[in-house]
Amino acid sequence: MSSEYRRKKPQIRRPNVDRSQGFGGHYEAQPKPASEPTKSEPKAAPEAQASQEPKTTEVPKAETPQAAATASDEKPAQEPQAKAPTPQPRQKPAAESPSPAAPSNVSRTRTRRQAKNKxxxxxxxxxxxxxxxEDxxxxxxxxxxxxxxxxDMVKLAGRxxxxxxxxxxxxxxxxxxxxMGSTHRYTTTKQVSQPVLEKLHESMNPLGLKSDNEMLRGQFEPLFWSELDAIIADVKKRKTK
Incomplete structure (x- = not known):
């Protein structure tokens, strides 16, 4: 296709308009006034200067024995004051201490309590x-x-x-x-320790043929006779008066 038939780019022109000046017309830029430093700038200036300055690293000094001694001496001065001592319970005076005879009384009471608690x-x-x-x-x-x-005399003697x-x-x-015969017999009952009865039966009744009454009769009957003798003598005195 030949260049004659190529479409040409349209050109729009306005009268009295210089295209070299742009769409807004020709104008000159006015110079801007110098901006005043803000409040933050003066504060930042020393920091900037400090950042620009070369940093110097401080080498820690070696502690000498004298310095350590002085430091240890200074520590107690900085420590807070010691707390006041706590009050101790009041001790009883020596006069209130139990007498030498007290332990014996205490031991007696203990033995009694133990005997009761058993x-x-x-x-x-x-x-x-x-x-x-018969006599x-x-x-x-x-x-x-x-x-x-x-x-009556037999019953009183038995009691x-x-x-x-x-x-x-x-x-x-x-x-x-x-x-004497059974018409004058005295009969009663008594609570007896079972271990005592067991020992009596073991010693004198291995076959288990005797009663508890027979095991205790030799202890009780002589006591009954002595009381009966005393009652007879007492009644005789009263009768003669």
Whole structure:
């Protein structure tokens, strides 16, 4: 295709307009007034100067023994004052101390408390019997009266003997004497320690044929006889008055 038929770029022209001056017309730029330094600039100036200045590194000085000694001497002066000592409990004066005899009293009370705190031994209810001796018959019949019978004296002797009776683990055989009949027999019961009864049976009743009453009769009956003798003598005195 020939250059004649090429489309030409349109040119737009306006009258009285110089295209070399631009679209806004020709104007001269006015000089700008010098800007005043802001408040931040004076502060930044020393920092800039400091950054420009060469930094000098300080070499730490070696501590000498004298300097360390002075430093150690200066530390106690900087420390805070020591706290006041805490008040200690007031000690009792020597006059209030227990007397030398006090430990013995304390030991006694301790032993008593320990004895009370111990568990009681198991008890067993045991029947006890006692017969007046045949030798008592004549004396009993002599002092008896309508106010005081033989059985009254037998019962009183049995109660006094029971109040004094303390069973022991040592066996005592009943005396071999002639006794009055069962009509004058005294019968009662007592709580006896079971370990005491076991020891008595082990020593004198290995076959288990004897009763608890037989194990204790040798201890209780003589006590009953002595009380009966005292009652007979007392009633005889009253009768003679």
């Amino acid at each position: 568990e009681p031994a198991p008890m067993k209810k045991v029947a006890l019997t006692a017969y007046p001796k 008592h018959r004549a004396a009993l019949e002599a002092v008896q009266s309508e106010a005081v019978s033989i059985m 006094r003997a029971l109040a004094q009776f303390e069973p022991k683990a040592e066996f005592e055989a009943a005396p071999n004497v002639e006794r």
